[in-house]
Amino acid sequence: MTAQPATPPAPPPAAESRPAFGTVLASRMGVVRFADGQWGPAAVEATAPITLSPAAHVLHYSSTCFEGLKAYRWTDGSINVFRLDKHIARMRQSARHLVLPEPDAGTLDRLVREVCRAVAGEVPEAPGALYLRPLLMGTLANIGAAATPSGEATLLVLASPVWDYFAGGMKPLRIFVDDQNSRTASHLGMVKTGGNYAAAMKPTLDARTRHGADQVLFCPGGSVQETGAANFLLLREGRILTRSLDPSFLHGVTRDSLLTLAADLGYTVEERVFTVREMLDWARTGEAALSGTAAVLTGVGTLIHDGQEYPVGGGDVGPETRRLRSALVAIQRGESADRHGWLSRV
């Protein structure tokens, strides 16, 4: 590994004009294409529109998957990616489930690091970060390929500077508990693919309009699963309960990291299937939270179920949620020891 000169961060935009999460792309992106049975050379290019055949497989048959991970600027000026190997493994797994060409781990690792280095000057200081969005899509030009996998693909690595997610304070979320709809097809729940978000869109917007809910917690058959884009955890002093891994939901890297950290801190971590009834019972005195890369851990203040509102704990973001969130964020920012080797300096 070569030593990187410390790159000074770009001056942050004024607090009142900071763009919303995901709306700004960094100046460079990674690109690599698969054709004729093999991956071509990977390159870092100026971020710009791409050309795509109107018959591209992804546009018709949704052959696409993505990742979301973050790189942090530490106070020593270095840029460090959180759990790069785990995100690479998940992207490759998504590609396999969608029968897309599978990028090799070494290529993805190098490309993510190269992009980080190329835009190092655009990485905001903490609590900001560089959000990285690897995206794989089927580009085979064939509108008759509904049951044929795309033998051509493009892999992009986009980078997006993000600022403080909770600039306006950590507001407890209102969550609509849906025990009717599924978020997605059960065998694709663990795949980070665009179609899953398309499927969750209307239920989520309906819950917003009808109940003023921020998100929907999908609980098909009365069994608690996850929201449209985040995992769900129940917390109380010394205990955490969350659904055990199965193909029906996305295996979050943040979830995994929080559970590992909680065990280190002496919490009893229970991973098992549980019902809406048990969740509502827990909520009377416990805490609930959503986990994901973008916001890390966000407290739930209210659960809405069957026309009734259930305040969670005191209806505010609870102390266990704050404690676990701070513990993970401190590791990500290089403020406490990285005992599990989660950070890769680019």
Ligand SMILES: *Cc1c(COP(=O)(O)O)cnc(C)c1O
């Ligand atoms: C990305 C995502 C998560 C969170 O995963 P992280 O790896 O923690 O960012 C959870 N659920 C869904 C549906 C997701 O798309």
